[in-house]
Amino acid sequence: MDYKAPVKDIEFLLNQTLNVDAYQNLAGFADADQDTRSAILEEMAKFCSEVLTPLNKVGDHQGCKLDADGNVTTPDGFKDAYNQYIEGGWSTIGALPEFGGQGLPYYLSVALSEMVSSANMSWAMYPGLSRGAYAAILVHANDELKQKYLPKMVDGTWTGTMNLTEPHCGTDLGLLRTKAVPNADGSYDITGQKIFISAGEHDMAENIIHLVLARIEGAPEGTKGISLFIVPKFMVNEDGSLGARNPVKCGKLEEKMGIHGNATCVMNYDGAKGYLVGEANKGLKAMFVMMNEARLGVALQGLAQSEIAYQNALTYAKDRIQGRALTGAVNKDGPADPIIVHPDVRRMLMDIKSFNEGARGLLYWVALWSDIAHLSDDKKQKEIAEDYMALMTPVMKGYFTDKGFDNAVMAQQVYGGHGFIEEWGMSQFVRDARIAMIYEGANGVQALDLVGRKIGANNGRAIQRFFGECDKLANEVGKRGELKKFKEGLKTAKNALFDASLWMMKNGLTNFNNAAGSSYDYMHLFGITALAFSWCKQGLALGNDNSEFAKTKIKTGTYFMERIVPMVDAHLGKIKAGSKTMMEMGVDEF
Structure with a gap:
């Protein structure tokens, strides 16, 4: 490895x-x-x-x-x-x-x-x-x-x-x-x-x-x-x-x-x-300082395992010779083409790459807000920083570690049978990534924290501010023709999250099981939206850069908007289904 x-x-x-x-x-x-x-x-x-x-x-x-x-x-x-x-x-x-x-x-x-x-x-x-x-x-x-x-x-x-x-x-x-x-x-x-x-x-x-x-x-x-x-x-x-x-x-x-x-x-x-x-x-209050620090550290672990798994899968995909490209041989002097020519291999690699770069951007954005929260003398700025840290910590811990594990499994899949063999090392990434979904508060608990405490805190001040930033960012990105898909993706995700939040306020308060039963999908919907936000900030930061790095960034971000953002509709549909079908069965019916 x-x-x-x-x-x-x-x-x-x-x-x-x-x-x-x-x-x-x-x-x-x-x-x-x-x-x-x-x-x-x-x-x-x-x-x-x-x-x-x-x-x-x-x-x-x-x-x-x-x-x-x-x-x-x-x-x-x-x-x-x-x-x-x-x-x-x-x-x-x-x-x-x-x-x-x-x-x-x-x-x-x-x-x-x-x-x-x-x-x-x-x-x-x-x-x-x-x-x-x-x-x-x-x-x-x-x-x-x-x-x-x-x-x-x-x-x-x-x-x-x-x-x-x-x-x-x-x-x-x-x-x-x-x-x-x-x-x-x-x-x-x-x-x-x-x-x-x-x-x-x-x-x-x-x-x-x-x-x-x-x-x-x-x-x-x-x-x-x-x-x-x-x-x-x-x-x-x-x-x-x-x-x-x-x-x-x-x-x-x-x-x-x-x-x-x-x-x-x-x-x-x-x-x-x-x-x-x-x-x-008052020990829990003191311990939560450590817990919140640890939860950001665990979110980071999800990204970290996704990154190393991706790097090794990419190397294998470029080196492994098998089959021919459907549109004609690429490695014409060899017996077969590298497997990276195949669309399904590229799907797996691009899913991981677009997550990694979007998640890294969001993680560092929140880390900067942490610095502001601790160091700024501006009370309003500190309030914004503390709001964003509280709101985003359960989102990142839950979504990053879920996807980190999924991505490690996908990277293992790129290897085919070799991914299942210990000497290639891919199983270690899968096994190591799995714990991050559990410790420092299992991801189901993170989803409950997000829905039960964070989105409604201070009359929804933090999430309303985030919605406002999403709208502002989408408008700025929309002025750049090459970022059209970025604007569309962020607006789609933000609108779905806004719709889900309204549903939660209306249906979760009348039946807490509705909020709890939909919380996991809500966390993932929020995670996709937050990464769309991160990708738009990165796209805007490229300015007039025409380097290969910039071109690759735009291609990767566009992939996320076209292939990952549409998943918000599935999450929204499941959220609106409520808790009836998961709670109406008797215990002995399982």
């Missing part, structure tokens, strides 16, 4: 489509000028292709190993790659300077994360979980905890995790049983079991900082009684050195379908020392 980071496409999005240099007033943006960005992207691309990609199959084949003492060994080369990563300062890119970070924009971290996740999704999860833990501690912990834990997490010496799920509860965290008993010194003893903990135990860092949801004795039942705690693997002395081992241990490594190179642990807490993050009984 091979991977070459799409640096040219990334630079086009940042430099032209989003024009990130227009935001020099935001902290850190001036330090990431175009030349600096280019150098950083090229260096990460090199690290991914030379170091991480060769380890992808190694991690899949070897997996992680757990010894009798609860210690986990990662696959060969993983630890050395991590050492190179932290020596290169990559873990510090987006963190605040006061904790040892470089303070560069979040959008740049997202671009780098896409590369890393494409190159080696399992490996990428180790530093990836740390970024989310950093964000939660930064926003909610007191200064003492920040100073104690963040510098080592920023420089990569320590990594972080999030511990939510228990054997009897996943999505419904109100049922969690892990308990916290207060001590006289202000600490707590944490006792309980957590499952599905990514990077919960490993040999790549000196210490692991677990963020754990638990219920303080006497706290209210349900989600109102949940608190968040820092529980380090090794206690940290006052001088910052490591002390005794805390009684938290990996009891089991899960045997998984994919992401074998990442240690997915059952974590046992046996009176482990923990420290309260934020207010007691």
Whole structure:
């Protein structure tokens, strides 16, 4: 398997489509000028292709190993790659300077994360979980905890995790049983079991900082009684050195379908020392900082697996000789033509390519809004940014990961029988991509969040603003003759989404099952519309560019408008069918 980071496409999005240099007033943006960005992207691309990609199959084949003492060994080369990563300062890119970070924009971290996740999704999860833990501690912990834990997490010496799920509860965290008993010194003893903990135990860092949801004795039942705690693997002395081992241990490594190179642990807490993050009984609010960061990271994983699967399928399609083009031989001196001449192979490749480039544009657009939300002094601008982030997070998490898996399967199909053979590596992309549809809130839950909370928030302010932007963008694109299909596609998708939203407001409030039963199709309809929006922004950004890159962009975007956007009609039809036929059957009729 091979991977070459799409640096040219990334630079086009940042430099032209989003024009990130227009935001020099935001902290850190001036330090990431175009030349600096280019150098950083090229260096990460090199690290991914030379170091991480060769380890992808190694991690899949070897997996992680757990010894009798609860210690986990990662696959060969993983630890050395991590050492190179932290020596290169990559873990510090987006963190605040006061904790040892470089303070560069979040959008740049997202671009780098896409590369890393494409190159080696399992490996990428180790530093990836740390970024989310950093964000939660930064926003909610007191200064003492920040100073104690963040510098080592920023420089990569320590990594972080999030511990939510228990054997009897996943999505419904109100049922969690892990308990916290207060001590006289202000600490707590944490006792309980957590499952599905990514990077919960490993040999790549000196210490692991677990963020754990638990219920303080006497706290209210349900989600109102949940608190968040820092529980380090090794206690940290006052001088910052490591002390005794805390009684938290990996009891089991899960045997998984994919992401074998990442240690997915059952974590046992046996009176482990923990420290309260934020207010007691307000743990979910603190954890959602990490969850939202993680959900964007998982959306990114859907795109990342789609990208590496596409690149390998494209190489195979150009090299594999079989059959003749229906319109006449192309490879006239050979016994057959490469399979890329066949329309059905091109259909699969174009479906994936048009998704990848549209999704990348949307992801970076939202990442830029995240920077604005955190850094801007303009209250109105911050409000817009926060609205878009809240609205688009469930759309991207759900739609990107659904399509990421579908696209990995399609890329496997390009290989025919070889795609089913392990040595070609395509099955790994399929297996790895599958988890992204499940963790950090299963995609059905994302759809419910979108319909139940996000589209109606603040009297529908965010989605109404998005509709307005779609109309404005369609009019601007319509002034360019070569982008006629872009305008038509965006208008078609936006009108379908508007129609679906009205239906939801009318029928979902009178019967919640209508909203819930239609939510998944609504999420996909929204995803197609958002990518049509992204494609129009890219088309407009090309200006008068007549390069081969620009011509290919327009062809790819036109394909999306002609071949993918029509699917909105099917989603709209299913939405309007309501929930009657799925809910009227008795349980014993299934």
